[in-house]
Amino acid sequence: EVKLVESGGGLAQPGGSLRLSCEVSGLTFSTSEMNWVRQIPGKGLEWISYINVRDTGLHYADSVKGRFTISRDDARRSLYLQMNTLRVEDTAIYYCATFFGGYSVFWGHGTLVTVSS
Amino acid sequence: EIIMTQSPATLSLSPGERATLSCRASQSITINLAWYQQKPGQAPRLLIYGASIRATGVPARFSGSGSGTEFTLTISSLQSEDFAVYYCQQHHSWPPLTFGGGTKVEIK
Numbered sequence: 001e002v003k004l005v006e007s008g009g010g011l012a013q014p015g016g017s018l019r020l021s022c023e024v025s026g027l028t029f030s031t032s033e034m035n036w037v038r039q040i041p042g043k044g045l046e047w048i049s050y051i052n053v054r055d056t057g058l059h060y061a062d063s064v065k066g067r068f069t070i071s072r073d074d075a076r077r078s079l080y081l082q083m084n085t086l087r088v089e090d091t092a093i094y095y096c097a098t099f100f101g102g103y104s105v106f107w108g109h110g111t112l113v114t115v116s117s
Numbered sequence: 118e119i120i121m122t123q124s125p126a127t128l129s130l131s132p133g134e135r136a137t138l139s140c141r142a143s144q145s146i147t148i149n150l151a152w153y154q155q156k157p158g159q160a161p162r163l164l165i166y167g168a169s170i171r172a173t174g175v176p177a178r179f180s181g182s183g184s185g186t187e188f189t190l191t192i193s194s195l196q197s198e199d200f201a202v203y204y205c206q207q208h209h210s211w212p213p214l215t216f217g218g219g220t221k222v223e224i225k
Binding site for chain 1: 149151153155159160161162163166167172204206208209211212213214215216217218219
């Protein structure tokens with residue numbers, strides 16, 4: 001069974017930082033492209049970042065470029081999202097998902113990030 | 118950036134009825150389109166990719182069609198578990214990957 005488990009969400013102040021993690025099991029993580037998608041509660045989905053195998057290709061949405069950094073640790077079977085200079089509008093549920101051919105096949109349950117003073 | 122527009126925003130139907138959901142791209146995306154289903158409190162679930170290919174385990178009552186800029190997701194006979202929000206997503210030209218705003222299929 002494929003499982004993706006996000007962690008690291010919580011409350012942060014505007015201008016603060018959080019690091020999200022996503023631990024993957026049930027598939028060969030080292031050969032899996034990955035991405036992060038977020039969703040403001042009650043609203044639609046927004047793609048925010050992608051990473052290919054061996055870290056040779058990274059992409060970001062304009063809304064997070066320069067503030068968020070995606071990375072992976074294949075030995076730990078984990079995906080990360082370092083979020084700096086957080087804004088109120090970054091408040092959302094953050095999902096990690098496997099990426100194949102342009103679409104997201106397996107998704108985690110999501111972790112809620114709340115940015116508020 | 119390719120803009121994806123879904124209609125209607127809400128579809129009110131009864132179990133057993135046919136549901137037809139539309140997705141329009143702001144420019145041609147050939148068949149590089151996926152559909153997802155999301156139920157309250159759950160992550161999205163991939164239903165369709167390549168505009169018409171059902172993902173593993175997706176019931177045959179779900180079908181996707183279209184190419185270019187106009188796409189349709191059809192649920193042939195709504196079951197109780199199908200009442201949810203559905204999103205389309207293009208992967209023809211990215212970054213960014215872009216999603217439609219969603220269609221909520223609710224019980225009439």
